Amino acid sequence: MPPVTTGVRDTLNIGSSKVVVDMSDTIGLLQPNAEPFMSFLKIAKRNTETANSPKFEWLEDDLLPRWDAINLVAGYTASDTSMVVDNGAYFSPNDIIKVPRTGEVMLVKTVNSGTNTITVGRGYGLTAAAAIVNDDPLVIIGNANQEGSGTRELKSTQEVPRFNYTQIFKTPFGVTGTENATKMYGGKDLAYQQAKGGAQHKIDIARSYMFGEKKLDTSGAKPLRTTGGLLSFLTKNNYDAGGQLTATEFDNNISETVFKYGSKEKILLCSARLLTVLNSWAMNKLEVDQQAKEFGLDIKKYITPFGTYNLMNYQHILEGAVYGGYGVIIDPANVKHRPLAGRDTKLETNIQANDLDARVDQYITEAGLEVRNPETHAVLTGVTS
Template sequence: MALSSMDFTPPATQNVKLKPSVYEKIIQIGASETPLLNKIGTSSVTSPLLHSWLTDTLADPKKNANLELSKFNGETKNTTQKTSNATQIFITEVSVTTALMKAKQYGGNEMEYQVGKKTKEHKRDIEFALFGLGRDSDVKVSVFKEHVQAQNGVSGEMAGLFHYIAKGQTSFSGGKRGNVLAFDEAKDWSGTPSLLTEDKLSQILQSIWDSGATPKDVFLGASLKPAINKLATRIFGNEKNLVGNVMSLETDFGTINFHLHRLLSPKYGLGDVLIAGDFEFMKHGLYIPTFIEDVPTDATAKAKRFYTQSTLEVRNADAFAIGVGLSSVEGGVLKLKK
């Protein structure tokens, strides 16, 4: 009888020889470099080309008063929708010559150093894709692009979170594109940004609350942090409710945790962006979880390759809202609508 991965013999209580997942191990390396990837959980993907998931919505509340003797009315509507995203292959390679691996140098073993460095770079590339960055020269086009399914000679590209939070809308109308809210003067993310006030923050959070979800976390960049600092100062005085890189504020919607994100910066064209939501409804879908393999080579060197095939899964777009066209102006008046 063959020994399976689940088998063990007393006094053993489990198969302790099974190695932990490489993905789970590297996710903890350089966590501050990839706060979104470290925040969202994972899901299992079964197709190497296109991953789909089902979403459903609750009916709006209504008056429900009936006679003691009432007719049966079992009207039921099928509101389930299927949403899809392509899987994307991420590859990061490292090669160190035999001579360099043998050399004594500051920082210890060169291969170990390079593997640690490439681990962070591999994760950052995945984080980059979760935002939909790098897919078009115009950032405001790139982040909304739909997925590209892999074909012979065509690399698969996942759609980023903006695409799903926009809920299929292809343009802004009345300052909205699905759950993406534009606060710039033109109301379409093309005009001059406006000051991030507590009123605007409340509007973003309220849109999530009204959809039936509870906003729990906010991601923003250093450009908008001064506005949040003023908000915190007004609420807490000179004492900031700050733990590590996370600031927590009490709001009408509960405790909201604010996280700094390096990609939400002018360098990447997202310095005027704030992303809020319940990130339990966002998953990193793994078809092939990250692994590291030795690569055969005829060169006098040792080579390794990081490989991940995955996608983004947004299970409920209404659990999120994105504010764009925002700025942080020194001396601005910030008021929170209660």
């Protein structure tokens, strides 16, 4: 890693190799494509939405649940008609339900949500009634109603409120007046620091968007807020590879699950190790994303029978002994960059004190991350080979 300089840069701490040395006129900046995910959020305008308050909120909802299970250790015989289930509120009279293990179809006659008890007509079809065991899954396949009947019981899901905070990010840099006037190979150092500061600023936001946890701190003179990142929201589809990850394991335990809900095209943020593993058994299935290439992003497409992954090299964020074996799968339709109104990334120039013989600029952003419907995303951990 390069040495770190604290404070305003002067003619002594800029590094002698930049001043008078026979070298190329171009300075190679480490990680030029440093933050593909943040770049994607900003390029794809649909993934940026202005927040009108430092606490921004949204609602999540789903269709009525279709799956439940029997809840009696002893189970039920083929003639029992009263059954305790996990969630009685899922059912309504005249629902048609099926027991996948036996194939039996039943008609729901009455429901007691308070005791989670349903009464049913057994063998309601061609398949004969059979014994049902504890935890047997039940699926609501539809409903049947008599001729001339009135409206069925009204039932709906209730929206769940979610929220996050915007966070103020600052990346300052500066040079003395003397240093700024000194002729250097590669052009003015200030312009270079602006470019490098912009990349660093974007990476700082990206790290918070991955690892951050939301918090409102009122212990100081003014409020301090931090935004919650992806890992704090993605709690539904977590899979630990526990070492080796095979193609079959990836499809069976990850792709089948993550493409069940949401978009059929996802973003997969990859650690270096995960990229190596994917490349070892998916090489012939990888395609270059030409549209992303037009914006300077290096993205590969991995097509599976369940959906398509857009692979992004995220090794500069997902690194180290723990995160170096991670992969984070994102449904782009359910993730947004939420800058506070008028507070998206700006370069503030000449913010130094009036009597300071120097030039100080800074990048400043106040923004947070919106992550909807965790079921449409996933986190893969523990990949070593």
